[in-house]
Amino acid sequence: MDSCVIPLRHGGLSLVQTTDFFYPLVDDPYMMGRIACANVLSDLYAMGITECDNMLMLLSVSQKMNEDEREKIMPLMIKGFRDAAEEGGTSVTGGQTVVNPWIIIGGVATVVCQPNEFIMPDSAVPGDVLVLTKPLGTQVAVNAHQWLDNPERWNKIRLVVTREDVELAYQEAMFSMAMLNRTAAGLMHTYNAHAATDVTGFGILGHAQNLAKQQRSQVSFVIHNLPIIAKMAAISKASGRFGLLQGTSAETSGGLLICLPREHAARFCAELRSPKYGEGHQAWIIGIVEKGNQTARIIDRPGIIEVAPRGTTVPLHPNNSTSSFESSS
Amino acid sequence: MDSCVIPLRHGGLSLVQTTDFFYPLVDDPYMMGRIACANVLSDLYAMGITECDNMLMLLSVSQKMNEDEREKIMPLMIKGFRDAAEEGGTSVTGGQTVVNPWIIIGGVATVVCQPNEFIMPDSAVPGDVLVLTKPLGTQVAVNAHQWLDNPERWNKIRLVVTREDVELAYQEAMFSMAMLNRTAAGLMHTYNAHAATDVTGFGILGHAQNLAKQQRSQVSFVIHNLPIIAKMAAISKASGRFGLLQGTSAETSGGLLICLPREHAARFCAELRSPKYGEGHQAWIIGIVEKGNQTARIIDRPGIIEVAPRGTTVPLHPNNSTSSFESSS
Numbered sequence: 001m002d003s004c005v006i007p008l009r010h011g012g013l014s015l016v017q018t019t020d021f022f023y024p025l026v027d028d029p030y031m032m033g034r035i036a037c038a039n040v041l042s043d044l045y046a047m048g049i050t051e052c053d054n055m056l057m058l059l060s061v062s063q064k065m066n067e068d069e070r071e072k073i074m075p076l077m078i079k080g081f082r083d084a085a086e087e088g089g090t091s092v093t094g095g096q097t098v099v100n101p102w103i104i105i106g107g108v109a110t111v112v113c114q115p116n117e118f119i120m121p122d123s124a125v126p127g128d129v130l131v132l133t134k135p136l137g138t139q140v141a142v143n144a145h146q147w148l149d150n151p152e153r154w155n156k157i158r159l160v161v162t163r164e165d166v167e168l169a170y171q172e173a174m175f176s177m178a179m180l181n182r183t184a185a186g187l188m189h190t191y192n193a194h195a196a197t198d199v200t201g202f203g204i205l206g207h208a209q210n211l212a213k214q215q216r217s218q219v220s221f222v223i224h225n226l227p228i229i230a231k232m233a234a235i236s237k238a239s240g241r242f243g244l245l246q247g248t249s250a251e252t253s254g255g256l257l258i259c260l261p262r263e264h265a266a267r268f269c270a271e272l273r274s275p276k277y278g279e280g281h282q283a284w285i286i287g288i289v290e291k292g293n294q295t296a297r298i299i300d301r302p303g304i305i306e307v308a309p310r311g312t313t314v315p316l317h318p319n320n321s322t323s324s325f326e327s328s329s
Numbered sequence: 330m331d332s333c334v335i336p337l338r339h340g341g342l343s344l345v346q347t348t349d350f351f352y353p354l355v356d357d358p359y360m361m362g363r364i365a366c367a368n369v370l371s372d373l374y375a376m377g378i379t380e381c382d383n384m385l386m387l388l389s390v391s392q393k394m395n396e397d398e399r400e401k402i403m404p405l406m407i408k409g410f411r412d413a414a415e416e417g418g419t420s421v422t423g424g425q426t427v428v429n430p431w432i433i434i435g436g437v438a439t440v441v442c443q444p445n446e447f448i449m450p451d452s453a454v455p456g457d458v459l460v461l462t463k464p465l466g467t468q469v470a471v472n473a474h475q476w477l478d479n480p481e482r483w484n485k486i487r488l489v490v491t492r493e494d495v496e497l498a499y500q501e502a503m504f505s506m507a508m509l510n511r512t513a514a515g516l517m518h519t520y521n522a523h524a525a526t527d528v529t530g531f532g533i534l535g536h537a538q539n540l541a542k543q544q545r546s547q548v549s550f551v552i553h554n555l556p557i558i559a560k561m562a563a564i565s566k567a568s569g570r571f572g573l574l575q576g577t578s579a580e581t582s583g584g585l586l587i588c589l590p591r592e593h594a595a596r597f598c599a600e601l602r603s604p605k606y607g608e609g610h611q612a613w614i615i616g617i618v619e620k621g622n623q624t625a626r627i628i629d630r631p632g633i634i635e636v637a638p639r640g641t642t643v644p645l646h647p648n649n650s651t652s653s654f655e656s657s658s
Binding site: 004 | 332333335337339340342349350351380383385422427431437
């Protein structure tokens with residue numbers, strides 16, 4: 001499970017908590033703080049929990065930073081973390097900071113819940129539909145962005161993508177990772193979600209497999225569609241790394257993968273995308289739950305949904321090869 | 330405060346939690362795990378809390394360790410941490426592990442309490458007595474032990490201490506740091522403690538000052554006696570580092586510094602040391618609470634209580650100079 005659930009000594013309450021920490025992966029310290037916080041909270045959201053009673057922040061300052069860098073960077077990271085916590089309706093009231101060779105940022109999210117506040121991720125049944133609430137490809141976008149300054153790496157992908165494509169994808173990845181899955185967690189209750197997890201280091205397939213294993217019914221998950229930040233599928237193929245189309249590319253602070261009753265899935269997606277929850281929420285039906293033996297797979301030749309970065313207004317078409325012509329001209 | 334206290338939405342309950350992580354300071358991975366766990370729990374114990382509902386473990390494996398080292402060292406550290414958690418009546422049901430240049434070990438301790446389960450550290454009054462439940466000098470002992478292999482450093486202290494003294498002090502420090510302050514936390518209720526903190530990175534004086542600032546009455550803390558692992562005061566003086574006698578030497582997983590009503594302090598110490606709680610608990614009256622302005626100080630020439638390592642049976646006398654003769658012979 002994404003969070004641990006501990007029965008308490010007091011009146012049927014449970015303690016639910018989770019921790020996560022990692023190293024910066026984007027250049028913008030403020031956004032990095034937001035991403036770290038969104039990533040920690042996401043483990044609660046995956047259980048349909050929308051409230052968080054407290055957060056702790058875990059930080060390490062790099063010993064390689066000078067005084068000036070520390071004073072500029074760390075407060076921005078902390079502010080990003082705190083702002084995202086506030087957006088999640090919670091606050092940060094503790095933590096620990098150490099000095100380390102590398103910067104570390106992470107946190108702990110804790111909530112005390114009544115039984116109806118969380119959804120145990122074990123009730124998927126054949127006939128359910130799989131929904132994903134953020135596009136895939138964050139790690140590809142982050143790495144491709146680093147390759148802009150690495151000619152050897154860039155040469156391997158320059159035929160399939162422009163520098164502008166990469167910049168846009170990187171921005172999109174950053175915003176996507178910084179978004180809270182909180183609205184989706186709330187709608188899991190409205191639409192009677194049967195199970196969910198969040199997509200992070202093991203990729204969409206790895207997390208789908210983990211989730212399938214936990215189901216009480218005999219089920220397997222079959223993924224038909226992969227919503228991917230535009231052009232990242234092409235980069236994954238051209239670079240021969242990542243395994244994005246195989247579902248094994250790591251994500252950071254990815255979307256919720258939710259098993260929903262078939263009759264509710266479309267409305268769940270429509271409501272999540274509706275303007276009443278603000279800009280930028282997305283959701284796609286990506287697969288189905290069949291009778292099976294607790295496994296998950298992606299079909300051969302899954303549909304690739306190219307998700308246009310929100311910085312662009314012109315829709316991107318799958319198999320659009322304009323950019324390859326441009327970069328090879 | 331040592332832990333954060335968050336009022337919950339449910340029936341007068343509070344969420345109390347704390348986190349701490351750091352780098353190994355002793356050679357023995359199992360003991361290091363125990364120390365890390367004792368150090369995290371100590372923040373709860375300082376509030377008189379004896380139960381812990383859940384622990385998370387925070388770990389980083391060093392990228393400089395080879396596979397073999399990882400497989401030997403990390404399981405021992407984890408076992409030490411888990412064993413100490415079990416001794417504390419709790420268990421570890423979550424956490425996060427990353428790869429990092431340095432090994433990190435730490436954790437999160439969380440409990441949901443009723444109001445009578447914790448003692449807010451703000452009720453000291455003039456006439457109270459200050460009690461300390463572990464000897465000082467852990468950092469001096471750990472460093473002196475490293476200096477056994479560093480001739481330049483060792484030469485500065487060899488006139489005041491033997492290698493055997495250092496080995497014994499190091500063993501004592503390791504056992505002391507690995508001990509839980511849980512029994513002391515329980516006795517805080519029995520003997521009506523008014524406030525407490527645990528002694529860690531800021532040294533005894535730093536933590537006494539922090540605690541004094543939080544008091545609601547106009548008080549100041551005056552420390553008369555410093556219980557110190559035998560010979561560590563001499564090392565601190567001879568090396569010109571640490572500031573152990575000034576109260577500024579850092580401790581790891583130190584004792585509780587407790588403000589107790591004067592009439593209860595001696596019985597508190599006697600009961601904590603009594604065999605019914607097992608071997609090794611210690612406690613000393615080290616000072617008094619006066620009327621004042623929320624400050625703390627150590628008197629000029631405080632009494633040094635040389636605390637004999639439990640490995641020795643012969644009592645050590647202050648100003649005993651046998652060892653200097655030995656090492657200069």
